[in-house]
Amino acid sequence: MCQKPYLCSLMAYRIPEDTKRAIVEAARIDEVVGEFVSLKKRGANYLGLCPFHQEKTPSFIVSPAKGIFKCFGCGKGGDSVSFLMEHEHFDYVEALRYLARKYNIEIEEQELTPEQVKAANDKESLYQVTAHAAGYFVKNLWESEEGRDVGLSYFRERRFSDAIIRQFQLGYGGQGWDSFTQEALKGGYEKKYLVQSGLTIEKEDTGKMYDRFRGRVIFPIHSLSGRVLGFGGRILVNDKTKAKYVNSPESDIYHKSNVLYAIPFAKREIVAKDMAYMVEGYADVISMHQAGITNVVSSSGTSLTEDQIRLISHFTKNLTLLYDGDPAGIKASLRGIDMVLAKDMNVRVVLLPDGQDPDDFAKAHSTEEILKYLEDNAADFITFKTRLLLDEAGNDPIRRAGLIDNILTSISVIPDEIKRAVYIQECARMLGIAEDDLHHKLNRMFRADFQKRMGKEAAGQPPLAEVPAPAKSEEELHESEAKVWQDTLERELLRLMVNFGRSNTEQTYLDEEGRQEKQLLSVCAYIVMELQQDELSFADPVHNRLFSIFAEHLEREEIPTVESLLLSEDPELRGLVADLASNRFEISKVWECRNIVVRTVQNHGAVLNSAVSKAVLNFKLKTVNDMIGEIAEKIKEEKDENRLMEWIGRKKQLDILKSKLSCMLHRVIC
Numbered sequence: 001m002c003q004k005p006y007l008c009s010l011m012a013y014r015i016p017e018d019t020k021r022a023i024v025e026a027a028r029i030d031e032v033v034g035e036f037v038s039l040k041k042r043g044a045n046y047l048g049l050c051p052f053h054q055e056k057t058p059s060f061i062v063s064p065a066k067g068i069f070k071c072f073g074c075g076k077g078g079d080s081v082s083f084l085m086e087h088e089h090f091d092y093v094e095a096l097r098y099l100a101r102k103y104n105i106e107i108e109e110q111e112l113t114p115e116q117v118k119a120a121n122d123k124e125s126l127y128q129v130t131a132h133a134a135g136y137f138v139k140n141l142w143e144s145e146e147g148r149d150v151g152l153s154y155f156r157e158r159r160f161s162d163a164i165i166r167q168f169q170l171g172y173g174g175q176g177w178d179s180f181t182q183e184a185l186k187g188g189y190e191k192k193y194l195v196q197s198g199l200t201i202e203k204e205d206t207g208k209m210y211d212r213f214r215g216r217v218i219f220p221i222h223s224l225s226g227r228v229l230g231f232g233g234r235i236l237v238n239d240k241t242k243a244k245y246v247n248s249p250e251s252d253i254y255h256k257s258n259v260l261y262a263i264p265f266a267k268r269e270i271v272a273k274d275m276a277y278m279v280e281g282y283a284d285v286i287s288m289h290q291a292g293i294t295n296v297v298s299s300s301g302t303s304l305t306e307d308q309i310r311l312i313s314h315f316t317k318n319l320t321l322l323y324d325g326d327p328a329g330i331k332a333s334l335r336g337i338d339m340v341l342a343k344d345m346n347v348r349v350v351l352l353p354d355g356q357d358p359d360d361f362a363k364a365h366s367t368e369e370i371l372k373y374l375e376d377n378a379a380d381f382i383t384f385k386t387r388l389l390l391d392e393a394g395n396d397p398i399r400r401a402g403l404i405d406n407i408l409t410s411i412s413v414i415p416d417e418i419k420r421a422v423y424i425q426e427c428a429r430m431l432g433i434a435e436d437d438l439h440h441k442l443n444r445m446f447r448a449d450f451q452k453r454m455g456k457e458a459a460g461q462p463p464l465a466e467v468p469a470p471a472k473s474e475e476e477l478h479e480s481e482a483k484v485w486q487d488t489l490e491r492e493l494l495r496l497m498v499n500f501g502r503s504n505t506e507q508t509y510l511d512e513e514g515r516q517e518k519q520l521l522s523v524c525a526y527i528v529m530e531l532q533q534d535e536l537s538f539a540d541p542v543h544n545r546l547f548s549i550f551a552e553h554l555e556r557e558e559i560p561t562v563e564s565l566l567l568s569e570d571p572e573l574r575g576l577v578a579d580l581a582s583n584r585f586e587i588s589k590v591w592e593c594r595n596i597v598v599r600t601v602q603n604h605g606a607v608l609n610s611a612v613s614k615a616v617l618n619f620k621l622k623t624v625n626d627m628i629g630e631i632a633e634k635i636k637e638e639k640d641e642n643r644l645m646e647w648i649g650r651k652k653q654l655d656i657l658k659s660k661l662s663c664m665l666h667r668v669i670c
Contacts, residue, residue: 016108017567020096023100029080035224035225036087037314038271038315040058046061052076052086061582070579072582076575078575079578081566082571084098088225091124122193123252128189133197133231136171136184137172137180137213138170140172141155141172146172147171150236151172159287159363160290164286168286171220172217173211173217173218174214176214178209178214180199180214191209196252197230198248216234216236217236219231221254221261226264230247233247257308260298261285261297269294269295270297273295275316276297278298278304278319278322279322280358284357284362285297286359288362291363293367305339317344318345320349320350320378321337324358337381344416350377350378353373361373382410383426385406386407400431405441408441408442408445409445411423411442424439482626493527494576495580496523497550498546498562498565501524501550502559505523525554527550531547532551534623536623542572546577549565562577617661625658628651628655628658634647635651
């Protein structure tokens with residue numbers, strides 16, 4: 001392993017196969033996925049809401065026995081490595097390193113050649129730069145005289161304990177114009193990554209560089225897995241010419257709309273309490289955590305985004321917003337809450353007393369007092385919003401009419417009909433309006449929204465995104481159906497090889513004379529033999545790659561397992577294997593005990609023989625039919641009489657073969 005930071009940022013390594021295997025075998029899929037998704041036990045598997053697409057009914061299954069996950073909604077699947085690559089946007093090596101750290105496995109990496117080093121990932125370089133910067137700021141805070149006198153003193157004045165300062169990796173930037181930049185350059189970090197990460201600002205006209213976070217206390221912003229993505233910096237002097245806070249700009253690794261401050265420190269407690277508290281600033285989060293309320297996150301001063309809401313919804317459906325009583329701030333934040341309601345989340349609001357912000361409130365009360373206040377003063381969002389707007393409208397009839405539209409707009413986005421009805425009932429009581437009138441008004445809003453989406457308000461033209469696609473011709477439909485059938489046949493063969501490749505199967509096959517023979521072979525060997533002797537291949541390139549792996553292993557008299565296939569560095573291949581190895585439903589233990597599936601279990605060998613035969617024969621029959629179709633077209637177009645007779649003869653041979661395959665397939669099905 002390299003010792004200098006610049007080598008770590010620029011060089012890549014190859015992880016030996018035995019180390020990969022040890023990492024993958026140690027990684028428990030339910031533990032890895034469970035850090036990012038709230039999972040519930042369901043038989044031998046775990047079930048949760050898919051983190052890769054929006055869904056209300058869980059279709060995301062994690063199988064500890066097979067070491068894989070599979071979403072039956074969006075189709076994504078794989079092992080622990082695939083999950084981290086998809087969810088955290090790691091590359092293959094990053095995901096393995098993450099798992100190695102998690103399970104305390106030492107990686108003795110093999111250094112790559114200089115040519116391979118040049119292909120090092122820019123994203124990893126940015127991660128390395130931000131990680132180095134976080135360490136620099138922390139060291140500067142604790143070990144430099146300026147850091148202790150200015151930065152550490154500030155944090156302690158805010159009554160942050162040393163333990164919480166270290167936990168959140170708080171730091172200090174230093175007053176020098178380019179102290180960090182020069183230190184990083186001397187350490188071997190490239191200028192382009194310092195600039196891309198936003199840590200260094202370069203003037204276009206002079207090329208002069210200076211530190212973005214000079215003279216500021218530093219709040220690192222972490223990903224869900226705990227990697228540093230960017231920073232927030234607070235100035236400590238009263239200078240109206242400078243912004244109180246500056247943040248890292250958008251980069252390949254930092255997108256503020258996707259990030260929640262403190263999410264890696266809060267996620268476990270959010271799941272345990274089935275509740276997330278949302279505050280505004282960095283100090284609010286830190287003080288609440290220090291007070292023992294650790295299911296607290298922040299949107300870091302930005303309005304809530306759909307990505308942030310989706311991130312919270314992976315852990316809980318219950319969100320409570322803490323406000324300090326500032327009417328302008330509350331009204332500004334209300335605009336984004338409709339998005340939360342639209343995701344079928346339960347939103348509550350707590351107004352803190354005497355205009356205190358969460359930072360002040362947490363420092364002034366014990367953990368028990370804070371929890372009691374939050375419990376006693378939480379109001380559901382619709383009720384809170386109605387009260388707030390009523391107070392603002394007073395007795396002005398025009399403003400009251402406007403607030404009704406405002407409140408109904410929020411109610412209209414709630415997917416659950418029963419929730420909508422309850423809120424209509426409560427709002428009718430608070431506003432002194434008949435329920436029927438509110439229902440009629442809400443229905444008119446639904447109709448108007450529907451007409452708008454259908455484009456009736458745009459000169460009778462549907463919105464561009466909703467313009468219907470042109471109808472497909474009969475030929476295009478036939479090609480599409482044929483492609484789906486081809487894909488289905490290929491996947492069925494591969495599914496049998498992945499799940500039952502080592503099992504023996506007694507099969508009937510045609511010899512060179514066309515006679516039927518029986519032979520006992522493994523499922524894997526039989527399928528490979530049958531396809532290779534007829535020089536058949538798959539249309540899908542990923543399917544072909546997987547089939548080739550089985551064929552190569554058979555040449556060495558080996559049959560690959562699911563576990564060994566999931567060690568592949570090919571993400572498409574790993575996803576395919578996980579998909580083929582996944583079953584959405586599992587047989588109930590009660591059914592097994594009552595012998596409801598005894599017939600299937602007792603005849604497992606016969607069922608497998610039939611399934612393998614059917615899959616091979618269907619694939620061959622599809623290939624023969626395709627060949628017959630191609631020759632039929634050639635017969636129509638052929639002008640040369642000799643060639644025409646050859647094509648006709650070839651078609652007759654294929655027709656005979658088709659008849660034999662159909663006959664054999666019929667007997668298998670029967």
